[in-house]
Amino acid sequence: MEKPISGVMIYYYIVCKRKLWYFYNQIQMEEDNDNVQIGKVIDENSYKREEKHINIDDIISIDYIKDKGILHEVKKSKKIEEAGIMQVKYYLYYLKQKGVADIRGKVDYPLLKQSIDIDLTDEDVKYIEAIIxxxxxxxxxxxxxxLEKKRICKKCAYFELCYI
Ligand code: SF4
Structure with a gap:
């Protein structure tokens, strides 16, 4: 049965299509990876005051919503910045399909004390539909x-699977 497309899948599509395939086909190794653990610690400690992990239809999992109509995605670094941005754009796209149009996004980098504002343009909609x-x-x-060797491979949870 075809699974719905989640925000994480869009993220992996940009990061690595092989990683996307593993993830979609339920080969999941993320829990053991130190890098992922660091991400979880940041996630748990950075924004304690906000309501977190808002799940919509089991398809999108928003890190938190602050103020009116701004959803936030928290990332550890800007290394794969485009992927984080597209993940949030996909959330906006998905919500728009459900009739929630008056919403914007932000990608937060707590370790860098930075954030990027995200809006969904008509071009983004076309791009997301092509990605899907x-x-x-x-x-x-x-x-x-x-396998396409990339700099991020060394820190990827699937490293051993790809490079054995
Ligand atoms: S190790 Fe590299 S090629 Fe393999 S899934 Fe991870 S990022 Fe992709």
Missing amino acids: IDLKEIVNKQLPPP
Whole structure:
């Protein structure tokens, strides 16, 4: 059965399509990875006062919503900045499909004390719809996409799986 597309899948689509394939096909190794653990500690400690992890339809998991109509995604670093931005744009896109249009987004980098404002443009909508088509094609293949060595591989939870 085809699974709904989550924000994390959009994030992985940009980061690494092989990682996306593993994740979609339920090969999950994230819990053991130190890098992910660091992310969780940041997540738990950075914004204690806000309401956190708002789940919508089990498809999007917003880190928190502060003020009226601004949803926030918390990231550890700006290394894969585009992926974090597209994840939030996808949240805005998904909410727009559900009739929630008057909402904006922010990607927060607590370690850098920075944040980026995110809006959804008509161009973004076209881009997201193209991503969704391509993403479905990738995850429904029998095998993951070939390994493409990247700088992020060393810190990826699937490193051992890819480089054995
Ligand atoms: S180790 Fe590299 S190629 Fe393999 S899933 Fe992770 S990022 Fe992708």
